[in-house]
Amino acid sequence: MRARIHGGAVEIGGSCVELEHDSERLVVDLGLPLDARLDHETWLPAIAGLATGDDPSLLGILISHGHPDHYGRVPSASEKVPRYIGEDAHRILKEAAFFAPTGVDLKPAGFLHDRRPFEIGPFKVTPYLSDHSAFDAYGVLIEAGGRRLYYSGDLRGHGRKAAVFERLLRDPPAADVLLLEGTRIAELTSSARGLETEKEVEDAAFQLFRQTNGVALALYSAQNIDRLVSLYKAAKRADRLFVLDLYGATIAAATNRPTIPQASWAGVGVFVPLSQRIRVKREGAFDRIAPIRSARLYPEQLAEIADRVVLTFRASMSAELARAKCLAGASALWSMWPGYLERPSGVELRSWLDRHDIPLTIAHASGHATVADLKRLVAAMSPARVVPIHTAAPELFLDRFSDACVEVHSDGEWWSV
Numbered sequence: 565m566r567a568r569i570h571g572g573a574v575e576i577g578g579s580c581v582e583l584e585h586d587s588e589r590l591v592v593d594l595g596l597p598l599d600a601r602l603d604h605e606t607w608l609p610a611i612a613g614l615a616t617g618d619d620p621s622l623l624g625i626l627i628s629h630g631h632p633d634h635y636g637r638v639p640s641a642s643e644k645v646p647r648y649i650g651e652d653a654h655r656i657l658k659e660a661a662f663f664a665p666t667g668v669d670l671k672p673a674g675f676l677h678d679r680r681p682f683e684i685g686p687f688k689v690t691p692y693l694s695d696h697s698a699f700d701a702y703g704v705l706i707e708a709g710g711r712r713l714y715y716s717g718d719l720r721g722h723g724r725k726a727a728v729f730e731r732l733l734r735d736p737p738a739a740d741v742l743l744l745e746g747t748r749i750a751e752l753t754s755s756a757r758g759l760e761t762e763k764e765v766e767d768a769a770f771q772l773f774r775q776t777n778g779v780a781l782a783l784y785s786a787q788n789i790d791r792l793v794s795l796y797k798a799a800k801r802a803d804r805l806f807v808l809d810l811y812g813a814t815i816a817a818a819t820n821r822p823t824i825p826q827a828s829w830a831g832v833g834v835f836v837p838l839s840q841r842i843r844v845k846r847e848g849a850f851d852r853i854a855p856i857r858s859a860r861l862y863p864e865q866l867a868e869i870a871d872r873v874v875l876t877f878r879a880s881m882s883a884e885l886a887r888a889k890c891l892a893g894a895s896a897l898w899s900m901w902p903g904y905l906e907r908p909s910g911v912e913l914r915s916w917l918d919r920h921d922i923p924l925t926i927a928h929a930s931g932h933a934t935v936a937d938l939k940r941l942v943a944a945m946s947p948a949r950v951v952p953i954h955t956a957a958p959e960l961f962l963d964r965f966s967d968a969c970v971e972v973h974s975d976g977e978w979w980s981v
């Protein structure tokens with residue numbers, strides 16, 4: 565079996581790997597570079613048959629998880645090339661399509677299930693569920709011709725599914741090559757990044773919610789289910805109703821998990837902001853409202869119950885909330901990557917918060933493993949070779965894993981597994 569990286573060799577994002585054995589090929593991830601525009605970037609890597617679907621040696625695309633830097637270019641590939649992704653990850657992306665440009669129906673040919681092997685031509689594929697900020701994320705073991713490659717996908721050991729990471733350490737697949745993500749490889753100490761774990765995010769959010777006199781506004785990614793759980797738990801501890809928007813409630817339902825906060829729960833409400841009301845009306849999608857009707861809160865109710873609420877907030881809701889006069893004594897929690905706050909939309913948001921005297925607190929933990937956890941994974945798996953991917957500094961792997969055999973490969977270069 566041989567492999568070549570098409571994206572991710574020297575960048576965080578755009579992940580794409582092509583595997584070949586016996587003249588048959590498999591693609592693992594087909595992501596967008598992080599700085600690409602989701603709606604404009606349609607170019608594909610130089611993989612025969614990807615655009616046309618007329619090369620029978622191209623057997624399929626495995627998608628490790630539902631982040632755009634891993635699936636974002638799949639819609640540009642021919643639908644004739646079969647796609648494989650986690651079943652819940654697929655449902656979430658499909659449901660998200662109604663609300664956000666990051667949503668899409670990938671029309672999968674099959675699904676990844678935790679530790680359930682299946683075959684695609686000469687390739688035996690075994691997915692391993694990962695702890696990551698995307699729900700239903702996998703690493704994959706791919707075996708062919710007696711060789712074994714483990715692709716880590718994106719992973720961490722400090723989220724709400726940390727037990728899944730510990731299980732991987734206890735019972736790792738045997739692999740000749742570990743293709744390992746190194747998003748945070750340049751960090752020497754973990755404390756440089758502020759909060760480290762999902763539990764710490766929950767505790768920081770709880771402190772803020774408890775100290776806030778008015779409404780607590782929470783900004784987070786609707787598809788980050790770990791974060792949803794952390795913020796829900798913080799709201800519950802602070803004796804506040806956790807209020808989703810229709811997008812969030814829809815994604816929570818799409819997880820298909822009774823353990824994830826749902827609109828039907830006593831501690832959960834749903835506010836449908838104007839932009840979503842307009843969309844529902846325009847599309848005639850009133851069936852989307854029916855499941856949340858009993859949990860629904862209206863703008864005119866917000867001022868009265870503000871001090872008992874954590875409200876899922878997006879910048880598009882700002883004018884509507886100002887009109888609802890519910891912002892006295894409010895606070896805002898930023899629970900996403902802080903770098904977004906420096907972009908034009910983040911600058912605009914901060915200036916709106918300033919104008920309304922709403923202090924902004926940041927509480928975020930990375931979706932990616934610390935160097936210490938990556939070292940634990942390499943030690944547990946003890947592959948013959950480690951190849952860096954999803955990293956801006958592949959050469960640092962040589963320093964961080966000096967006991968292992970690190971092999972750095974460029975984009976576009978074939979190498980033997």
Ligand SMILES: [Zn+2]
Pocket residue numbers: 629631696698718931
């Ligand atoms: Zn990811």
Ligand SMILES: [Zn+2]
Pocket residue numbers: 577631633634718954
């Ligand atoms: Zn990624």
